[in-house]
Amino acid sequence: MTTAALSQPSKSLWQDSLARLKKNKSAMYSLYFIVFVCIVALFAKYIAPYSYETQNMDAILEGPSAKYWLGTDSLGRDQLSRLIFGARMSMAVAVFTAILSLVIGSIYGAVSGWFGGVTDRVMMRVVDILYSIPTLVLLILMKVIFDSLDIFENPELKALTSILVALSLAGWVTLARVVRGQVLQAKQMLYVEAARSLGAKPIWILARHVIPNIMGPVIILLTLQVPSNILFESFLSFLGLGLQPPFSSWGVLANEGWSLMKSYPHLIISPSVAMALTLFAFSYFGDGLRDAFDPKMRGRV
Amino acid sequence: MKLGLMLMIVGALFASSCTKKQSTQYGLKNEETLKINITTEPPSLDWSKSTDTTSALIQDNIMEGMVEYNFEDPDLGLKPALAKEWNSTNKAQTWTFTLRDNVKWNDGVPFTAQHIVDGWERLLNPTTASEYAYFLYGVKNASKYSRGEIKDFSQVGVKVNKKGQLVVELEGPQSYFPYLLTHHCTYPIRLDVIKKFGEKWTSPENIVTLGAYNLKIWEHDKAIVLERNDSYYSTPAKTKNILAYMIPQVSTAITLFETGKIDVQANLPSAELKVLKKKKEYKESGILSLYYYGMNTKKPPFDNINVRKAVAHAIDRKEITTMLDGGQRPMTSWVPPGMFGFDSNKGAKFDPSKAKEFLAKAGFKDPSKLPKIDLAYNTNEDHKRIAENVQAQLKRNLGITVEIKNEEWKSYLGKLKSDTPHIYRMGWVADFPDPDNFLNLMTSYSDNNHTNWGNNAFDDLIKRAVSVDKKDDRRELYAKAQQILTEDEVPVIPIYSGVSHILVNERVKNYPMNVMGRRKFKGVVLK
Numbered sequence: 001m002t003t004a005a006l007s008q009p010s011k012s013l014w015q016d017s018l019a020r021l022k023k024n025k026s027a028m029y030s031l032y033f034i035v036f037v038c039i040v041a042l043f044a045k046y047i048a049p050y051s052y053e054t055q056n057m058d059a060i061l062e063g064p065s066a067k068y069w070l071g072t073d074s075l076g077r078d079q080l081s082r083l084i085f086g087a088r089m090s091m092a093v094a095v096f097t098a099i100l101s102l103v104i105g106s107i108y109g110a111v112s113g114w115f116g117g118v119t120d121r122v123m124m125r126v127v128d129i130l131y132s133i134p135t136l137v138l139l140i141l142m143k144v145i146f147d148s149l150d151i152f153e154n155p156e157l158k159a160l161t162s163i164l165v166a167l168s169l170a171g172w173v174t175l176a177r178v179v180r181g182q183v184l185q186a187k188q189m190l191y192v193e194a195a196r197s198l199g200a201k202p203i204w205i206l207a208r209h210v211i212p213n214i215m216g217p218v219i220i221l222l223t224l225q226v227p228s229n230i231l232f233e234s235f236l237s238f239l240g241l242g243l244q245p246p247f248s249s250w251g252v253l254a255n256e257g258w259s260l261m262k263s264y265p266h267l268i269i270s271p272s273v274a275m276a277l278t279l280f281a282f283s284y285f286g287d288g289l290r291d292a293f294d295p296k297m298r299g300r301v
Numbered sequence: 302m303k304l305g306l307m308l309m310i311v312g313a314l315f316a317s318s319c320t321k322k323q324s325t326q327y328g329l330k331n332e333e334t335l336k337i338n339i340t341t342e343p344p345s346l347d348w349s350k351s352t353d354t355t356s357a358l359i360q361d362n363i364m365e366g367m368v369e370y371n372f373e374d375p376d377l378g379l380k381p382a383l384a385k386e387w388n389s390t391n392k393a394q395t396w397t398f399t400l401r402d403n404v405k406w407n408d409g410v411p412f413t414a415q416h417i418v419d420g421w422e423r424l425l426n427p428t429t430a431s432e433y434a435y436f437l438y439g440v441k442n443a444s445k446y447s448r449g450e451i452k453d454f455s456q457v458g459v460k461v462n463k464k465g466q467l468v469v470e471l472e473g474p475q476s477y478f479p480y481l482l483t484h485h486c487t488y489p490i491r492l493d494v495i496k497k498f499g500e501k502w503t504s505p506e507n508i509v510t511l512g513a514y515n516l517k518i519w520e521h522d523k524a525i526v527l528e529r530n531d532s533y534y535s536t537p538a539k540t541k542n543i544l545a546y547m548i549p550q551v552s553t554a555i556t557l558f559e560t561g562k563i564d565v566q567a568n569l570p571s572a573e574l575k576v577l578k579k580k581k582e583y584k585e586s587g588i589l590s591l592y593y594y595g596m597n598t599k600k601p602p603f604d605n606i607n608v609r610k611a612v613a614h615a616i617d618r619k620e621i622t623t624m625l626d627g628g629q630r631p632m633t634s635w636v637p638p639g640m641f642g643f644d645s646n647k648g649a650k651f652d653p654s655k656a657k658e659f660l661a662k663a664g665f666k667d668p669s670k671l672p673k674i675d676l677a678y679n680t681n682e683d684h685k686r687i688a689e690n691v692q693a694q695l696k697r698n699l700g701i702t703v704e705i706k707n708e709e710w711k712s713y714l715g716k717l718k719s720d721t722p723h724i725y726r727m728g729w730v731a732d733f734p735d736p737d738n739f740l741n742l743m744t745s746y747s748d749n750n751h752t753n754w755g756n757n758a759f760d761d762l763i764k765r766a767v768s769v770d771k772k773d774d775r776r777e778l779y780a781k782a783q784q785i786l787t788e789d790e791v792p793v794i795p796i797y798s799g800v801s802h803i804l805v806n807e808r809v810k811n812y813p814m815n816v817m818g819r820r821k822f823k824g825v826v827l828k
Contacts, residue, residue, distance in 0.1 A: 074572040263576035
């Protein structure tokens with residue numbers, strides 16, 4: 001028995017973190033929920049009972065029933081199907097925006113932090129300027145520019161890209177700052193010094209030593225940025241700047257539901273609940289990840 | 302101690318909420334103020350220039366024309382207003398109006414026939430560029446003056462005779478001529494005031510009017526306050542103040558209605574009618590109106606007549622009215638039901654297979670080959686709902702994809718003038734109950750025609766029909782004109798004829814509801 005305990009293999013940082021994450025129940029349930037939403041979003045076509053755009057004039061504004069589980073909207077479209085297809089749009093915007101801003105942000109931040117000096121100063125001033133522009137103004141500007149360009153033929157893709165690019169361009173700035181800070185810290189580490197004294201090239205050191213070591217905080221930041229992206233998308237759609245009809249997203253549904261809230265509350269409840277649950281899940285999962293990767297931070301804000 | 306403090310705060314809140322109930326905003330007493338919602342800022346209160354119903358509502362209450370509708374008369378006759386009496390000679394070609402002599406403007410200046418002549422000169426003057434100038438094109442030489450072909454206004458057929466009567470000479474017989482005078486564009490005007498204040502003459506401190514109400518406060522994008530005109534020539538208004546809020550969100554407005562903050566809410570969202578219909582405050586009345594989509598006939602692919610026909614045949618109007626479920630009548634003709642000249646057989650009927658044929662004939666056998674098509678409407682929940690339905694219908698019945706765009710009313714109107722979208726939503730409410738009022742909209746010289754379409758044969762028919770006296774002959778001419786407009790050339794797609802739905806608080810008596818959609822509040826009594 002004792003020999004078995006002694007012969008346990010040593011765990012890497014990642015394995016250690018994952019084990020800690022698995023122990024965190026709320027984070028794991030959140031993860032399951034997120035995976036569930038992603039699956040629903042990916043296979044919306046096969047899961048949704050109806051199309052998101054089929055209008056049925058015989059069933060306008062009906063309450064929940066066996067035929068329409070969540071009722072129908074003012075054009076007789078099935079609310080459940082619109083919610084499911086809405087998940088697709090909302091999640092696509094949230095996840096792709098996070099990835100896109102991660103790529104831009106980490107490359108920018110890493111370069112700035114690593115080279116330092118004048119490069120750093122110039123690059124960070126650019127970030128400061130972008131940071132000082134209110135996000136909403138930037139978003140509207142980006143939307144207008146991208147809407148006037150006709151890059152994609154597919155209307156669904158077109159509806160998505162403008163909002164996606166707009167959000168990413170506004171979102172990478174925060175990430176760039178965090179990554180730069182982490183790189184500045186990692187640069188001073190002994191293993192970096194060792195690699196340098198062995199004659200490794202800067203790109204090699206960045207790619208092999210620095211970036212893997214700063215991934216923890218970056219991933220945490222990312223999972224916390226996803227819910228804010230969902231919120232931003234809904235917010236834009238709510239203002240009528242987001243997706244154009246007939247596409248649905250949770251924000252679009254919330255906007256439609258809100259205007260009819262008095263007489264038909266079922267239209268506002270479903271997107272609100274879906275959005276709230278997803279946001280909760282992402283927040284708990286993000287918290288769990290932070291606890292797992294950075295045990296020193298546990299319990300601290 | 303803490304409890305005492307809490308009680309004090311609660312008490313203070315309660316007291317303040319109680320005092321608030323006594324009066325509404327602007328220091329007006331609730332029991333003598335009719336609170337309405339006009340939903341948006343009136344684009345202009347200049348009655349020679351404005352074209353929308355929001356501005357008209359205010360203008361109709363602060364101003365008056367020579368005659369006004371007698372809504373008690375089932376035939377929709379006229380009753381005297383600024384004119385005591387009128388008669389026609391020479392087969393309805395010369396009209397003489399005898400004006401009241403006890404009328405004063407609210408700055409004390411007596412009203413004379415010259416103020417009417419001034420108003421008409423301003424309306425027709427090319428520098429005014431009024432979209433309603435065509436209203437008086439029946440008057441001798443008026444259209445020539447308006448187009449700048451005649452510079453001398455004395456050649457236009459409107460004069461003041463020695464007895465102070467207004468004598469109007471028309472191009473030809475026009476039996477409905479007095480009906481035109483119920484409209485705000487023909488109201489008298491004070492040139493001296495306009496000259497003195499320029500563009501700002503319509504602000505409350507400058508404007509001079511003679512109607513039952515005075516414009517007291519105009520807080521832009523917020524509210525307008527009208528106050529009873531005590532020097533009004535006839536029976537003074539029964540209710541002292543009109544407070545008109547500009548609340549665009551219907552749901553907000555309905556909440557305000559339910560809490561008694563506003564007394565009247567029109568423009569009810571069609572989606573909520575099912576529920577609102579059950580309220581005892583609910584009222585509805587048919588209205589001589591038309592909801593339509595226009596197409597820019599200069600913008601490809603709508604320069605192709607067959608594409609226009611395809612779209613017109615691909616929209617099932619009945620589906621839209623079923624969806625709206627508020628008593629609207631689907632229509633394909635241009636003249637609305639309830640009006641002389643209406644013919645339900647006219648127009649492009651819903652027929653998907655025919656629609657596809659036309660699209661193929663236009664060279665778009667594969668609908669995805671069509672360029673990008675925009676469909677525009679002014680921001681409003683109902684217009685959005687209809688637009689989304691039309692979008693879905695065009696996709697389903699023709700396989701074409703349209704993109705929906707919306708803009709706020711004022712900028713939407715601007716857009717229609719500068720760069721008309723492919724398909725645009727518009728409505729028309731009768732200015733006077735005659736088909737000429739509807740068909741004239743689409744003449745090549747009408748400023749309300751945003752389709753860039755013009756047809757000489759159509760223009761001629763409209764001009765001829767105005768001067769024909771016999772009803773049957775007129776009906777025939779209008780049938781021909783509708784044929785050209787809605788079947789042969791199709792620059793427009795009529796959708797339905799409207800109904801006005803309204804919530805009126807039970808304390809409001811005699812609220813004006815009529816087929817013309819006119820809202821004169823002077824008879825309203827508050828209980």
